[in-house]
Amino acid sequence: MRRLLFSLLLIACISMQPNVVQAQQTQVAQSIPLKVNKIYKGKSIKVDDGDTFTFLSKSKTPYKIRLDGIDAPEKGMPYAKKAKEYLAALLLCQDIEIRIVSIDRYGRYIAKVSCAHKDLSLVMLEAGYAWHYKQYNQEASLATAAEKARQQQTGLWQEKAPLAPWTVRAYRRAGYSDLEFQKLRKQNSPEIRRFIEAI
Known part of the structure; x- marks a missing residue:
């Protein structure tokens, strides 16, 4: 009986070992920081909201990414769900390219994100699913897109006083x-x- 229990325990330990090793490798990989101004290619594996998603690099390492220059509606607010869904649809493109701009206080990478040669921050503003985050970004193209969406009452700007x-x-x-x-x-x-x- 003891031999049987020992054998079962040994088999369980052996079967768990690859998962432990894989977890350790992932943990090590996640500790490798991305470099500012460097360009990385990969794909999206999870969208948190209208301005944040998880990026999987070519090395299969996940990173939390926030789109530079925009601020999307917070959870529970009007258009928050639509903004998230719209960004998720844009990120279906499997050829995502990011350029790291900085790292915020929450440890997220702020990045210029492009897909099919389109600046996704600009696209989100044009669709009216985000605000121009002027406190941290003063790009004229983003300011123009945000103002145009507002004037045309596109997306969230259909609200009376968002x-x-x-x-x-x-x-x-x-x-x-x-x-x-x-x-x-x-x-x-x-x-x-x-x-x-x-x-």
Whole structure:
């Protein structure tokens, strides 16, 4: 009986070994940083929202990537789901190219992302599924695309008074729920004026 149990335990350990080795290799691979201004090719394996996705490099290493120059609607806000779906459709292209711009405080790589020779930040702005993140990017082409989408009421700009993602993040961090904030906003409460920024 003891021999049988020992044999089963040995088989289990042996069968688990490749997975352990693979996990260790993946962990080591993930610790290899991408270099700023260098171009990498690969594909998307997961889309988090309208401006962030997981990029799988040619070396089969996953990296969290945020599109440079744009800020998409936060989860739970109008057009958040549509923005995510639109970016996911764009990323179906299997020939994705990224150029690293910087790394944000959350450890995500900020990158210029192109697919089929199209700048995806620009495409998202033209479709009205993101704001131009002017605090971190002053590109004229992105500013023009964002303003054009706004004037033509494309995408999220069909909303009467859409809230910028950075405003949503700010009031959520301060402890306001979406419902509370919208109620106070309708009342034009001075309590929340500090969160409202020009769009």
